[in-house]
Amino acid sequence: ISVPSDGRNVVLTGFMGTGKSTVGKLLAKRLGYCFSDLDALIVGRAGISINEIFERYGEQRFRELETEAIRFLCGVSGRVVATGGGAVIAPRNRELLRKAGLVVNLTASLEVILCRLKGDRERPLLKSNNTPEALAALMAGREDAYADADLRIDTAGKSVEDVVTEIATFV
Numbered sequence: 695i696s697v698p699s700d701g702r703n704v705v706l707t708g709f710m711g712t713g714k715s716t717v718g719k720l721l722a723k724r725l726g727y728c729f730s731d732l733d734a735l736i737v738g739r740a741g742i743s744i745n746e747i748f749e750r751y752g753e754q755r756f757r758e759l760e761t762e763a764i765r766f767l768c769g770v771s772g773r774v775v776a777t778g779g780g781a782v783i784a785p786r787n788r789e790l791l792r793k794a795g796l797v798v799n800l801t802a803s804l805e806v807i808l809c810r811l812k813g814d815r816e817r818p819l820l821k822s823n824n825t826p827e828a829l830a831a832l833m834a835g836r837e838d839a840y841a842d843a844d845l846r847i848d849t850a851g852k853s854v855e856d857v858v859t860e861i862a863t864f865v
């Protein structure tokens with residue numbers, strides 16, 4: 695079902711809590727693009743929550759579903775795509791996403807992220823990495839993958855509108 699994209703999308707990457715979905719929705723409105731959330735697509739296709747996918751089938755199965763969803767989304771254009779925090783780990787996913795459009799990596803410090811994710815029950819990796827140290831290690835291990843982007847924007851202390859304006863000038 696995947697047709698070649700003309701590459702005109704904006705792909706938002708970044709660790710959990712960097713604001714990909716929030717920024718993505720507003721950016722899509724601003725640009726007149728459609729908004730797609732990779733995790734929502736996976737959940738819609740699987741018919742169960744991300745937590746349930748991890749519990750029943752494990753992270754590896756989730757990663758397979760994630761790659762399938764990326765392949766599907768890469769066939770579209772004129773979209774803002776919010777990816778899940780781990781979508782860029784696999785080099786083949788990064789290759790697909792780079793081909794799909796402008797890759798914008800959103801960042802925030804661990805402190806800001808901890809604050810934003812406080813009380814979250816929807817993210818399975820917060821259960822398996824339930825200390826600041828563990829989360830910091832997870833984030834550090836992904837740094838090179840996140841750095842593989844056209845643009846990196848620190849979201850800490852900025853409003854969603856400011857981040858959207860910053861990205862929109864590059865589109």
Ligand code: S3P
Pocket residue numbers: 708709710711714733744777778779780781816817818819
């Ligand atoms: C994940 C991040 C989540 C979701 C899944 C795994 C990760 O997305 O895809 O729980 O590996 O960092 P968000 O970044 O939207 O929280």
